[in-house]
Amino acid sequence: MTFALYSQRRAALAAQLGPKGIAILPTAPEQQRNRDADFLFRHDSYFYYLTGFTEPRAWLVITGDGKSTLFCAPKDLEREIWDGYRLGPEAAPAQLGVDAAFSVTELDAQMSGLLDGRDAIWYPFATHKGLESRVDGWLGSLRARVRYGTLCPEQQRDLCGPLDEMRLVKDPYEQATMRRAAQISAGAHIRAMQLSARMLRGGQEVREYHLDAELLHEFRRHGSQYPAYGSIVAAGANACVLHYRADTAPVRDGELVLIDAGCELDGYASDITRTFPANGKFSGPQRALYELVLASQEAAIAVTKTGARFTDPHEASVKVLAQGLLDLGLLDANKVGTLQDVIEKRAYFQFYMHRTGHWLGMDVHDCGGYIEPSEVGTVSERKDPLSGEVIKNRPSRILRAGMVLTIEPGLYVRPADGVPAQFHNIGIRIEDDAIVTDSGCELISRGVPVQADEIEALMRE
Ligand code: GLY
Ligand code: MN
Ligand code: MN
Numbered sequence: 372m373t374f375a376l377y378s379q380r381r382a383a384l385a386a387q388l389g390p391k392g393i394a395i396l397p398t399a400p401e402q403q404r405n406r407d408a409d410f411l412f413r414h415d416s417y418f419y420y421l422t423g424f425t426e427p428r429a430w431l432v433i434t435g436d437g438k439s440t441l442f443c444a445p446k447d448l449e450r451e452i453w454d455g456y457r458l459g460p461e462a463a464p465a466q467l468g469v470d471a472a473f474s475v476t477e478l479d480a481q482m483s484g485l486l487d488g489r490d491a492i493w494y495p496f497a498t499h500k501g502l503e504s505r506v507d508g509w510l511g512s513l514r515a516r517v518r519y520g521t522l523c524p525e526q527q528r529d530l531c532g533p534l535d536e537m538r539l540v541k542d543p544y545e546q547a548t549m550r551r552a553a554q555i556s557a558g559a560h561i562r563a564m565q566l567s568a569r570m571l572r573g574g575q576e577v578r579e580y581h582l583d584a585e586l587l588h589e590f591r592r593h594g595s596q597y598p599a600y601g602s603i604v605a606a607g608a609n610a611c612v613l614h615y616r617a618d619t620a621p622v623r624d625g626e627l628v629l630i631d632a633g634c635e636l637d638g639y640a641s642d643i644t645r646t647f648p649a650n651g652k653f654s655g656p657q658r659a660l661y662e663l664v665l666a667s668q669e670a671a672i673a674v675t676k677t678g679a680r681f682t683d684p685h686e687a688s689v690k691v692l693a694q695g696l697l698d699l700g701l702l703d704a705n706k707v708g709t710l711q712d713v714i715e716k717r718a719y720f721q722f723y724m725h726r727t728g729h730w731l732g733m734d735v736h737d738c739g740g741y742i743e744p745s746e747v748g749t750v751s752e753r754k755d756p757l758s759g760e761v762i763k764n765r766p767s768r769i770l771r772a773g774m775v776l777t778i779e780p781g782l783y784v785r786p787a788d789g790v791p792a793q794f795h796n797i798g799i800r801i802e803d804d805a806i807v808t809d810s811g812c813e814l815i816s817r818g819v820p821v822q823a824d825e826i827e828a829l830m831r832e
Pocket of ligand 2: 642729777779802
């Protein structure tokens with residue numbers, strides 16, 4: 372892609388800083404793993420959104436007049452022999468479309484000149500360790516010279532505010548990248564399902580890491596840089612641990628496997644969950660719960676469209692799940708009452724304890740407010756029926772075309788008194804990625820089937 376899109380985003384941000392505002396944004400820090408080994412570097416998402424630049428040790432400065440300055444690692448042939456190519460400040464303006472570029476070693480020296488005469492300094496609050504004290508240092512040295520006529524910014528503003536709003540609605544380029552990421556991840560889920568059935572049919576021992584390796588292979592084979600988050604490959608009862616990670620547990624004939632995995636492609640995440648029978652055939656109780664979760668997902672999908680609230684899909688899912696829990700005897704109506712009681716008292720929480728979705732974008736739990744900005748002042752209070760805590764309710768975000776969210780209901784049945792034994796230790800989640808459209812939503816992750824019969828069919832192949 373040309374740099375035009377990034378220039379447009381910088382211009383759109385500059386217009387929100389005020390004519391005398393200045394924004395300062397570092398990329399992510401490099402992080403040591405142990406001794407001489409670093410964690411694989413991953414750029415900061417805000418920084419990438421405005422530059423498309425993936426090198427470490429870089430800063431972006433944007434001023435209210437629309438000018439942008441990049442500070443980046445200087446060319447250094449000796450270091451480049453060890454660490455790889457650097458763009459360098461000389462090539463950066465032509466390559467990235469910034470107005471000026473300097474070595475990052477000049478950042479402190481240049482900052483006084485950049486800050487002098489500005490009225491507001493914008494930087495991301497509480498996201499980059501040590502950034503606040505760095506800003507304090509720059510402001511302090513500017514203030515030390517006020518007797519010589521420098522003018523220090525009087526306002527500090529959170530840069531996440533305007534950037535979160537911009538990132539919440541994905542442009543066509545972002546949507547296309549997210550479609551490709553979801554397509555790759557869907558293919559990886561199919562391969563993992565098929566491998567499980569094939570190995571069990573062949574009498575081989577299957578471990579969670581076999582399926583994890585299959586996912587990774589498919590991600591990388593299609594050019595994904597890395598998984599968008601630690602893949603969950605949870606066999607049997609492990610599926611009831613919400614943040615379980617792929618480990619060494621055996622994948623047993625007769626049990627379900629829950630895989631929550633998605634690749635990151637060119638800076639954009641995908642996030643898919645499928646739950647399938649390890650051997651390719653659902654048992655009766657497994658299928659009953661699976662169909663219930665799927666029906667709840669379909670109810671959520673049906674209400675995901677422009678003009679709906681972010682919480683509408685969750686409420687639609689909960690209604691279907693709660694009724695199903697009563698119908699299947701997981702909740703006893705004599706104890707918990709009617710459907711309305713189950714919802715109001717959150718009795719379903721024993722089996723469904725998370726929300727039905729989140730924003731998806733550069734970050735798997737993407738930025739963006741969940742409260743409708745035009746209604747922040749509308750606050751009501753309610754008492755949480757389980758914890759007794761008083762919770763402030765503000766109107767949930769109204770969905771707009773181009774927003775991207777996950778739709779991921781689930782049920783997690785831990786053994787407990789009164790819970791029919793046939794459902795014990797079953798954990799099911801079904802998660803798809805949806806782009807909100809005017810008429811509904813586009814599910815970009817359905818390259819992997821979701822109907823129980825279709826999953827069984829592809830696992831026979
Ligand atoms: N994979 C993280 C999530 O589903 O939210
Ligand atoms: Mn998710
Ligand atoms: Mn997920």
